[in-house]
Amino acid sequence: MTTLAETAPDVLRVTDRKSARAFVDTHIVPYADAYDRRGRVPEELLERMTAAGLWAPFLPRDTGGGGMDLVTLGEVHEEVGRGCSSVRSLLTVHTMVSWAVQRWGSPAQREQWVPALGRGDVLAAFCLSEPGAGSDASGIASNVVEKNGGWVLNGVKKWITNGQRADLFLVFARTATSIGAFLVPRDSPGVEVTPIEDMLGTRASMIAEISFRDVALGPDALLGPSGFTAGMVLTGTLDLGRYSVATGSVGIVQAALEACAAYASRRTVGGSLLKDLPLIQAKLSDMVTDARAARLLVAEAGRLKDAGEASTIMATWVAKYFASTAAARHASEAVQIHGANGCGHDYPVARLYRDAKVMEIIEGSNEIQRITIASQAEREII
Amino acid sequence: MSGNAKDQILDFVRARYPQAEIDETQDIFALGFVNSLFAMELVMFIEKTFEVTIPNDELKIDNFRSATSMAELVDRLSPARV
Numbered sequence: 001m002t003t004l005a006e007t008a009p010d011v012l013r014v015t016d017r018k019s020a021r022a023f024v025d026t027h028i029v030p031y032a033d034a035y036d037r038r039g040r041v042p043e044e045l046l047e048r049m050t051a052a053g054l055w056a057p058f059l060p061r062d063t064g065g066g067g068m069d070l071v072t073l074g075e076v077h078e079e080v081g082r083g084c085s086s087v088r089s090l091l092t093v094h095t096m097v098s099w100a101v102q103r104w105g106s107p108a109q110r111e112q113w114v115p116a117l118g119r120g121d122v123l124a125a126f127c128l129s130e131p132g133a134g135s136d137a138s139g140i141a142s143n144v145v146e147k148n149g150g151w152v153l154n155g156v157k158k159w160i161t162n163g164q165r166a167d168l169f170l171v172f173a174r175t176a177t178s179i180g181a182f183l184v185p186r187d188s189p190g191v192e193v194t195p196i197e198d199m200l201g202t203r204a205s206m207i208a209e210i211s212f213r214d215v216a217l218g219p220d221a222l223l224g225p226s227g228f229t230a231g232m233v234l235t236g237t238l239d240l241g242r243y244s245v246a247t248g249s250v251g252i253v254q255a256a257l258e259a260c261a262a263y264a265s266r267r268t269v270g271g272s273l274l275k276d277l278p279l280i281q282a283k284l285s286d287m288v289t290d291a292r293a294a295r296l297l298v299a300e301a302g303r304l305k306d307a308g309e310a311s312t313i314m315a316t317w318v319a320k321y322f323a324s325t326a327a328a329r330h331a332s333e334a335v336q337i338h339g340a341n342g343c344g345h346d347y348p349v350a351r352l353y354r355d356a357k358v359m360e361i362i363e364g365s366n367e368i369q370r371i372t373i374a375s376q377a378e379r380e381i382i
Numbered sequence: 383m384s385g386n387a388k389d390q391i392l393d394f395v396r397a398r399y400p401q402a403e404i405d406e407t408q409d410i411f412a413l414g415f416v417n418s419l420f421a422m423e424l425v426m427f428i429e430k431t432f433e434v435t436i437p438n439d440e441l442k443i444d445n446f447r448s449a450t451s452m453a454e455l456v457d458r459l460s461p462a463r464v
Contacts, residue, residue, distance in 0.1 A: 104438065225441040231418030232425060232441070239422070308430040310423035372419075379398055 014052045016072055020079035023052055028083035035204035036351050039197055040164070041087055050120035054080075054091065056098040059118040063102070063110070071302035074247040078298070081251025082258075085355035086204035088251065090123070092244035092363075093161045097124035097170045100181065100237045104224030109183065113168065125166035126241065127157040127184075127210060128234070134159075135368045137234060142173040142212065144182060151222065153182060153190075153215040163208025164195050170223065171212065172234060181223040181233045190215035201354035239313050242320045242363040243301055249323035249359045250294045256327075256334035256352050257287040263338055263347065274337065283333045290330060294323035314376050321369040324359035331356035387432060388453035394427050395449065406449040421446070428452060434459040 014020045027048050035041050049055060058073045059065025068076075073095075081088035098117040101109060116122040133139035142155020153173055160169075169184045169191075184191065192211040199207055224233040261284065264274035274280045297319035304312035334349040335342035342349045360366045388406055395404055399415055410416055416424075424446060425436055434456060445455045 106438070225438045232422045235418045235422040308426060310426040310430070312426075313419060313423060379400070 012052055014054050014057070014076060015066070015068070017075035017079060020054075020076040021082075023048075023054070024079050024083035028080065028087055032084035032087075033345060033348060033351060035084060035086055037203075037345070039203050040206050041084075041090060041204050045087070046090075046120070046123070046165075049087075049091075055094050055120035055123070056118045058095070059098060059102055059114060063118060064115045065118045069302075070243070070305040071299055074243060074298050074302040077244045077247040078251040078254070078295070081248030082255045083251070084204070085248055085252060085352075085358070086202045086206075088244070088248040089161045089202050089205040090165075092241055092248070093126045093166075094120075094124050095244055096126045096237045096241045097168065099240050100170060100223060100233060101183070103236065104181070104233050106220065108220060109223065113183070117168075122167045123162060123165060124168045124170065125160050125162045126237065127160050127163075127169045127171040128238075129159045130156060131158050131209075135365045137172070137179070140172060140174065140179065142171065144173045144175055144180065144217070146176070147216075150219050151182065151217040153184065153212045153217055155212050157210045157212075159196070160208050160210050161202070161205045163193055163210050164206035169210065170237070175230075178230045179234065180230050181237075182217060182221045183223055184212070184215060184217065184221065188215050188217070199358075201351075201356070201358035203354070235313070238363055239316055240305075243298070243305070243316045245359055245363045246294070246298050246301070246316065246320040246323045249320070249327040249356070250291060250298055252327040252352050252356050252359065253287060253291045253294060253323070253330050256330045256349065257284065257291055259347060259349050259352070260284060260287065260334050260337045263341075280337060283330075283337060287330045287333070290326040294319070294326050297322055314373070317364075317369050317372055317376075320363065321366055321373065324356075325366060327352075327356040327359050387456045388449050390431060391428070391452045391456075392449040394424075394431075398423070404449075409447045411443065411447055416446070424452070428456060432456045432460060 012019060012023050014023050027045060053066060057066035057068040058070060061067040077088055077091060080091055101113050101117065113122065117124060128137060130140050130142060132141060142157065144151045144153045153171065155173055157171065167186050169186065171182045171184050172179055173182060190213045194209045196207045196209055224230060264280055264284065267274045301312055301315040301319045304315050331349065331352040335353050338347050338349050341347055344350065392404065392406055395410060398420065402413065404410065429435060436459065440455060445451055
């Protein structure tokens with residue numbers, strides 16, 4: 001099959017924030033509301049993202065990746081999140097799985113999957129949540145049993161971002177002794193994908209429920225260590241996902257700010273432009289301040305990741321908590337500034353408002369984050 | 383075994399749990415301190431501080447039970463010194 005990269009080699013490559021912004025402004029911003037209404041991201045954009053090298057540019061160069069540092073990756077994901085949270089969500093889960101295979105995979109697993117994940121030839125989804133277990137990973141009921149030297153997987157995963165489209169699932173399931181991570185190709189017999197439509201937010205992220213019925217897996221399906229350290233695969237992968245969601249939340253605040261600045265500069269009330277009214281100025285100044293503060297928290301978490309510092313995990317919790325609550329607050333204010341116009345389809349702020357709420361729930365609800373942050377503070381300070 | 387490595391590991395664990403009294407041989411799992419978050423932090427700390435990569439087959443609970451066992455792990459993974 002001829003790819004877009006072959007037929008249109010001049011398609012912009014994304015290597016940093018500037019090129020990401022140009023890509024997003026050209027290929028995503030004009031169409032994001034249409035994706036939202038249709039409930040999916042079109043294949044054409046997925047191909048453009050492949051051609052742009054957007055899927056996993058952080059993978060090492062010797063695997064075909066771009067070797068991008070995580071601070072820059074965060075900036076790229078922020079820009080994509082500014083354009084469309086659904087598209088950024090696809091990047092988030094693909095990033096999580098790609099990182100996990102690169103970090104925890106055996107040489108054979110890396111050889112099989114990493115180059116294809118890096119190019120975007122294989123798209124991945126992260127399967128943790130279930131009908132009865134969300135942020136509480138210890139509550140998952142999906143299970144695997146060892147059989148004939150391999151594994152047999154049973155269970156149901158729900159709210160799986162890009163589940164409708166992904167080619168490879170990273171599935172967390174109970175083993176005899178702990179929770180393990182398993183690589184499950186979509187075309188494995190016994191895998192059934194059911195689209196979930198009409199979500200509140202990130203409506204185009206192609207969310208699905210996925211059933212696994214007696215899915216036979218080879219011995220090489222287990223990713224990473226078994227036993228107590230298996231939890232680290234989950235912890236490390238969620239940490240990177242949380243980082244991406246934090247960056248995307250900054251993108252939502254920035255998008256709200258840009259939409260409101262444009263609207264307030266045109267719209268008049270009582271003979272005055274909205275932008276000249278003190279109450280509107282207060283809202284805009286809070287957006288500017290929080291966008292900058294959240295961006296700095298995210299950058300610090302990214303810097304610690306690049307340095308391999310253990311403190312990045314808590315820095316990422318803090319960044320995600322701050323950025324997602326800021327996104328929800330400012331997206332709400334953005335609708336307020338737009339008035340009735342903000343409640344319709346003519347402006348992007350209604351989409352931002354719905355998407356922002358999701359940021360407070362995914363990759364660890366904000367309640368879980370506050371418990372974790374408080375626990376860390378107790379250890380360090382009290 | 384590197385006494386320096388053992389001290390650095392002990393300092394890291396004590397910094398995370400300053401209210402606890404931990405010595406180099408105590409089983410930190412038995413003390414109930416380790417969850418998956420702290421396990422991840424431990425692995426990152428060891429890899430960063432001692433410039434080693436811990437392979438999957440060394441990610442066993444016994445290698446992380448105490449500062450002594452973690453220092454032994456570091457010794458095994460470090461390039462031979464002349």
